[in-house]
Amino acid sequence: MAIEVRIPTILRQYTGGAKAVEGAGDTLADLLTNLDTAHPGLRARLITAEGGLHRFVNVYVNDEDVRFLGALDAKLDDGDTVTILPAVAGG
Amino acid sequence: MARFESVLEVVGDTPLVGLPRLSPTAAPGAPPVRLWAKLEDRNPTGSVKDRAALWMVRAAERAGRLRPGDTILEPTSGNTGIALAMVAKLRGYRLVCVMPENVSAERTQLLRMYGAEIITSPAAGGSNMAVAQAKQIAAEHPDWVMLFQYGNEANARAHYETTGPELLRDLPTITHFVAGLGTTGTLMGTGRYLREKVPEIEIVAAEPRYGEQVYGLRNIDEGYVPELYDASVLSRRFSVGTRDAVLRTRQLVEVEGLFVGFSTGAVAHAALAVAHEALKAGRRADVAFLVADAGWKYLSTGAYGGTLSDAEEALEGQLWA
Structure with a gap:
């Protein structure tokens, strides 16, 4: 089963760019x-030591x-x- | 009565208009699904932010934090700054805005016209950097008053006390409320009020997904979530890309004659998504969405004409919401 995962610039060091x-x-x-397994280190940037999603990371499934x-x-x-993005404020 | 003592009295009480051409058509006998737009561009400075600006200034005055002649400092990507500049001018304050350099030219011109001073923050840092820089400047100038829209409860309260009650008064059958997520003040205040009165309502957030340049090398460990944000107020949250936002912005003009800013295009995209889901499920829906501002301030981007790809390119690197 293939799922496309969009990687933000800051995390492309784990995906060979x-x-x-x-x-x-x-x-x-x-x-x-x-x-x-294919991109070691990526998961650790998204998940905290407590096992939840990092507060400043937003992940979207089909937007x-x-x-x-x-x-x-x-x-x-x-x-x-699946789209991964850093949290950004507006206003 | 349409006569007011001053322009400050005209803030709020904006029209809610039906969108019969944009609303999906239900099959004969099926429950209707209707879209409604709340026109916040009808506020004095042309955006929803007049509500937050006025409420924050009044709250600071009441608390004795602001006295005539004081300097207000605020990080803003535009609309809040413009609204605060108008309120500050009428109430006798000086305003200093910290604004990312990659916002539209009109915003800077409007701020200067109202007499605000602008300190620019680097484009690469976006609003997050403007917030950080403003906090630093505030520490250097303890006599300046930072109202801080991202954490000021008066921002959300403006919507709890006005936007929410107006919506319920004009659309008692409301099933969904959709708005943009920036400081989160609009959704938090309006959402809390509507949830209290209509427990089964869905509160839907639409946040802009900018071009890649905007996120740049933004560090995930130094992100920013506004202090006002409380996820429990929301039912769902959509991320809307530049292309979809532009597409819907153009559709609103073509189909309903509404000339809106791109953030409203993103909001309309999310509103249409929930409207079509309701239609598919055979559920009645009255989906109200918030038009945060009109398109005037974004004409210089060139994104209202040409192909969608041209528009996407024109907005790449811009904070269009």
Whole structure:
């Protein structure tokens, strides 16, 4: 099952400079574990020592914030796009 | 009565207009799904921020934090600064804004016209950097008053006391409220009020997803989440890219004659998504979304004409919301 994962500039050091990579998993947690084998270190930048999503990281599945879809338990399907972005203020 | 003592009295009580052409068409006999737009560009300085600016200044005056002749300092990407500049001028304060350098030319011109002073922060740091820089300047000038829209409860309270009640008065059958997420003040205040009165309501946030340059090398460990933000107020949160925002901005002009800023295009995109979900599920929906400002301040970007790709390119690197 292929899921496209869009990587922000700051994390491309873990993907050999790639803007997007492919991964697999039924949930976001599975996907991040899966990604970490091909791109070691990426997962540790997104997940805190306590096991939750880093406060200043936003992750979206098909443009919707995963924190409202079950966070790390958010369900993923083949063909989904996951976007990772640093938190930015507006106003 | 449409006569007022001063322009400050005209803040709020904005029109809510139906969007019959943009609303999805329900099958015969199916419950209707309707979209509504709350026109915050009808405020005195042309944006929703007049509410927050006036409430924050009044609260500081009441608390004795602001006295005539004082200097107000504020990090802002534009609209809050413009609103504060108008309020400051009428109430007798000096205003210093800290603003990222990659905002539209009109915002800078408007701020200067109202007499505000501008300190620019690096484009690469975006609003996060403007906030950090303003905090530093505030520490160097203890006599200046930073109202700090990102953490000032009066910002959210303006919406709890006005935007929320206006929406419920004009649309008692409201099922969804959709607005942009910046300081989070609009969604927090309006959302809390509507949740109290209509427990089953969905509060939906639309945040802009800028071009890559804007995020640049922004460090994930030094991100910023506004102090006002409380995720429990929201039901869902969408990230809307530049292309979708521009597409919807143009659609609003073409289909409904509404000339809006790009952040409203992003909000309309999220509103249409929830409207179509309701339609598919056969549920009745009255989706109200907030038009934060009109398009005037963004004409110089050139993104209202040409192809979508041209527009996307024109807005690359810009804080368009």
